Amino acid sequence: MSDAAHSPSFLQEEIRRYHHFITLALWLAAITGVEIVLIFLPVPMAIILTVLCLLSAIKFFAVIMWFMHLIYDHRLLFWLFVTGLALAFATFTALLSLFAVERVDTKWFS
Amino acid sequence: MSHDSHHAPVASKLDLAPERSDLGLLRPDRKTGWADWLTTVDHKKIGIMYGAFAMLFFLVGGVEALAIRTQLARPDNDFVTARMYNQLFTMHGTTMIFLGVMPLSAAFFNFLVPLQIGARDVAFPRLNAFSLWTFVAGAFVLNSSWLFEFGHLAGWFNNFAWHKSLVYTDFAPANGWFSYAPLSGTVGQADAALHSPRFTGVGTDFWIIGIQILGIASLAASFNFICTIINMRAKGMTMMRLPVFTWMTLVTSVLIILAFPAITVALIELMFDRQFGANFFNPSAGGQPILWQHLFWIFGHPEVYILVLPAMGIVSEILPTFSGKALFGYPIIVFSGAVIGFLGFAVWSHHMFTTGLGAVPTAAFALLTMAIAVPTGVKIFNWLGTIWGGKIRFTPPMVLALGFIWMFMCGGFSGVMHSAAPADAQQQDSYFVIAHFHYVLLGGVLLGLMAGLYFWFPKIFGRMPNAGVAYLASGLVILGFNLAFGPMHYLGLAGQPRRTHTYHAGNGWETWNFVATIGAFILGIGVFLAFANLVWTAFKGKKCGSDPWGGRTLEWSLSSPVAEYNFAQSPVIAARDAYFEDKHGGRRIAYENDGGEAGVHMPSQSWMPLVAGFGFLMIGLGMPMLSMGVPHMGWLVIAGLTVMFIGIWLWALEGPGGYMLKTPAVGATPSQPAHQSATTH
Amino acid sequence: MSQVSEPAHAPTSTGIEHKKLIMWLFLASDCMFFGTLISTHLLYRKLYPTGFTDAEGHQRFIQNLFNIELTSFSTFILLMSSFLMALAVSAMHKGQIKSFRRNVLGVIFFGLIFLGCQVFEFTHFFHQGLTIQNSVFGSTFYVLTGTHGTHVAIGILWLILLYFYSFTGKLGGHVGALDVEVAGLYWHFVDIVWIIIFTAVYLVEYLGPSGFWGTGLPLTK
Incomplete structure (x- = not known):
């Protein structure tokens, strides 16, 4: 103990x-x-x-x-988490930019 | 109940005094037979069970494939109905990917990773058992849809009120393995019971909940393996000394934990559409069905590498062993594997070239897709470099591994053809695509996994598979496979569409479809023969020594079958290819006398992972039956959630337990020379 | 003698405890999970910027629906619960079990307030005519914030179990501190996800006369 x-x-x-x-x-x-x-x-x-x-x-x-505690802990933990975070950010930024407003039937927001 | 006796080292777990867990329940440590297998936390037994279930489902998926090929053997055939055909190809794809290849890879992960890194178990033994039983629950849920379908066709449900009120009566999934919305989703306004009109019956609900449960199993297993590989390496086993198979396990596990959340969320959204009238993919309320495609392939493309990387790891172990040479360019092979995994996240839209993404995204995704050919090609050249000038022994695993390189390359070439978006527009949804991914998944993954089975079976069971049958089976598989899928390249370019239950005569497709069917049956016989040989070997095969192939990695230094504690003394690793160096090089493996007189610590067995897995089974069966309108099924779902929660809670409360197992005296194990046993550092 | 298979005591290759490592791996994976949910919401906001149509067929603006004071309050509450969680972990490291109990009770209390705010918000929005069925916005909003709320609820349940477990006397030492720290990591993560949701789902709706998402598009009444 x-x-x-x-x-x-x-x-x-x-x-x-x-x-x-x-x-x-x-x-x-x-x-x-x-x-x-x-x-x-x-x-x-x-x-x-x-x-x-x-x-x-x-x-x-x-x-x-x-x-x-990432600042106190092993650096590996930081990089593991940042990998997930960066991948999520990159993937979903790409996804958002793939959806273009001009291509949507606008009757849904009138 | 003597607490002390439990902690005195025993020669066998059968000598243990009965011990109660922190909850006061008797620990199942002394169980034998069925109860032992159901409560085991031993990674080797869990691996064997994964393998057994995977082989079973390979055969199920194979029968589905043969039914498909029988239907397509001649034009205008009516062997199965169009609806049954849709269900067959959906369940064939889903079964092969999620219940065949992934668990067979998991079988190798489980059995090999701790042995290859010099550990005594995985980081979380009970979590590992939980992964297995959750996988079994998911597999059972998916396939129980067939039972409902056959019950429906046989008319068993006709007298039930819920059955009479069903609009659609397809009980097995029929949307294809990627279940595109809006076909899998809803349309129009939700009614008072919050149900929107759907396009399909409860088969889709079976698929949604089944994949969800399988995803949980894969995620839990992957967290565990990453933790094990990062944290439980023996002394001296640096990352760049890890066997390549272990490296590929690590990359695959990272892909799983980062790719599966996308499908988890997509499935939740689809479930909300179907069960509660939400509008995520409902086109009549402004939902974008194409979002399903994006989310599915954000998961789906990494999934392709989740399937193939373990097989690449296996081949990277087999080729050096039977060429008598070290793996050519180890760091580059490892690096290429990681790059393939990383790029795998950046190419999902190449499955969607024909949806009209726009010129810039299409070009970008095409270029990134072509880029993946580079690390893959690097790997192939490294494998060729490995066998170049080697003293090659054409054993059954080697034959299959060489088959892997050749067949996988063919699949890779047609893959590069798809990466050109204009060409892909022609090939999309044709038999050319079927040919491509079967060359990758069968010619690549299945041959690789079969090679692994024949390579490590002597280690797993201490018995050698019959070589004659193995050669015959390998020949049949490679011949039948090429006969079945080679012609599909031509059929696809000649215009035969994918997922169409029949075709008219006169399109010029008759001959090659017939040839493909013959090939499929030869392939089926080959796979069955290969598996039957293995099952026979497990029980009756000829006994063999601990290192029949002249192995290079740590697992071959252990007895066959491996003792439950794996390593009597923890190894201290001095080189890559540790065991080969130990036998033939200057750098010997040292052994730490860490167990010694006190014995080796073994984790306690537990019922709780099985209980939690059973909860998932109840949820998985309850949700689709709720969707069918069977009364009181909501309670079954709630009961399932409760059982799952109680299983996990009691598992936390019972404490890890554990007991000490006596190991042979220092130097007594044949493969650990006495003069090396003292701790050197 | 080393006990290789017992996570808490064994020396590991990296020096990181197994439980802490697996929790961080889970959180990395959860980034993709919430990333998918949040981007689903955002892309529908991008496609349909002006709001939703309620049951009576009236066009509704999200800015008029939201109650920024309430959401700010619950955001503040969650942040403070995170602070108390950090203190609870710190107390465990110092072996001060009573201080741990006090702080963790505070976390549970604040967590319950947050959930209460969410229940109030959902009921309020429902009466304002926003349902999961009547618009894409309703679907994405309720499922995103509801999934986050489920995470909060699981966290509260976990902490309640830890709180009562501490009275058995078995929660202590290095293992106990680690168990609390891992639960704390989960709790903090739920908090940082809310930091993102607060900005990306709530605050941006207030920018400009027709809301951030309405920028550059004709406003229809």
Whole structure:
């Protein structure tokens, strides 16, 4: 039970992480708040959209790196997950661009 | 119940004291006979069961194929009805892919991977048993559709209210193995019971839930194998020392975990369309049936490599063994396999050239498809490089492996022809396509898997298959196969369409269809003979030594059949082709005395994977019967979900358990020389 | 003596525990799973940008259907549950079982609030005339968010079982911490999927007068 995992340096590390988690939680809440305000601002859509994508990517990676310990764990885990993520992103970007609006019978949205 | 006695090493599991799991249930560790097979977590026994089920379903799928060929033997034939013909080709394709080739590959994964990497089991032994039983449940669900179909044709259901209210009465799947929407889906508005009008009967529902369950089985197995290969390699077994078969298992498993989710979601969407009146593929509500094609082939094209890569791995083990040479260009072969897998995700739309994707996507997918020929060609040249100048022994596995190279190349050539979109527009849905993928899947995959069976059977059962029968069967298979599928190239270019139950005389198709049918029967006899020889060998074959072929990889260093703990002492690997180097080279395998007096830790057997698998069987039978309108079937589905959940929950709660098994004293095993047994590092 | 087949104790080739590795493999696979669902939704939004037709035959805009305050609240709740989950895992690593129980109860509570919001949202949309049968949007929206909700529900069930299991005294040490960490990975993943859904399904509907998807197309009433 109580083995090397409970050594003082390990505990110190855990406490350091604990503070990271709290800081991160505050940031995540703040970013979500910014997102909600953003969508009502009279700024060109392209800009808002870019910022929104960026912000959710930041939130996404913050959670996987800190909450999910990828920054502390073996690098292999990071690359395994990123492989799945990148493949999904590439495949479905390709799929979305294969569907063109001009080719669809428009009576469905009139 | 003595807790201690369980932990004292025993010579055989039959000597164990009865032990209760954390739940207080008796662990089935001491079972023999049927109960032993049903509760086993031994990767070797699970592999044997996968193989046995796969061979059974190969024969089922083969009978379906022969019925198809009999129907097409002469023009305007009425051997089967058009509807039965549709069901036959659908179930033939589905059975061969999901119940024949994939589980036979899984049989090799299970049996070989731990042995080749120097491990005592897979990472999650009970999960492995769960994969097997879930596969069996899915296979049973798919094929039970035939029982309903025959029951319907025999009139057994005529008196039931639910049967009278059915609009469509086809009980076996009849949409082809890729079940294109909207044929498999719905049209029009949903009624009050949330059912939209459909185009097909409950056969499609059997197909949907059957494939879904098989997908879960494949996913669970693949997570397990990736984990095993990455994490359980013996000391010194670096990634670039892994046998090529293990490498191909890894690539295949990665393909499975990344490709199957697409079909899982597509099946969920189709199920929602059919059961709850959703509109994913319903054209009358704006759904796009073509989305089904995309999602299916995002899964379906990697699936092609899921089928072929294990066979390539097998051939990469057999050729060096019987050429007396190391595999030519090992890193390039491994790299090519990975590249094939990666590119496999980027070419799905080449199955859809005739749907009008637009010029740019079509060109892009055509180019990427042609690019796949490069790593495949690299592999073929490496195999030729391996046998070049070698001392070739024409044993049955070698004959089949050489057949693989030759036949697979033929299939590859017609594949490159398809990659040119303008040519593909002519070949789409013709017999030319049938010829192409049967050259790849039969000439490639089946020959490769048969080679593997004949190669490793002596290791699995310690008995040598009859060589004379094996040569005869190999000859019949290769002859019959070419006779059956060679003419289809011509038939396809001459315009014979795929999936058409008959044809009129006078198109010039009569002769070659007849020849193809004769070839199919020769092929059928050959496969049956090859399998019968193996089954006979398993029980009555002549006993053979542990290394009858002069093997190169680690599994040949073990006794035949392999002891339940695999390695009495964990090996420490010093080279690629570890066992060959150990026998003939300078770099010996060292053995860690890690078990020693305390024995080797064995995982406990369990009923829970079987229970969870049984839950899937209940869900799988309940869903289509719910769709038929049989009363109370919703409860069967809920009960099935409950059984599955309870199985998994109790499995988590019962604890892994385990016991210690005595192993022969250090140096006593014949293949582990005493002077090498001390730990060297 | 090593126990090669017992996942938690055995030294592995990479030093990564089997359970953690298999969970990450599952999550990589789940990326493709949710990728398929989300792209199904997005491509139908791209094809049919202006919304859906309700049971009375009225054209409805999705922007008017959504309640961004409610969704933002449930997004915030899920993010905070993720935070508590990280604290629960941290507590297990430190061997503080009581702190683990407190935090995991918080996760369960927040998870249930999220599910409650979703149930409310579904009922509300249903009364507004959006059903799974009457439009493609209804099908993709309910199935996508419903599948995510099912993931949340499975996570809650898992955590409840872990919570009660902790009272048997068997949840502890390295194995116990690992079991909680693996459940935590699953929970965090469900959270990050929602981060994507929140942006791709909800927020983009608010951009511009006729919604992001209506850009460049004539608006019909």
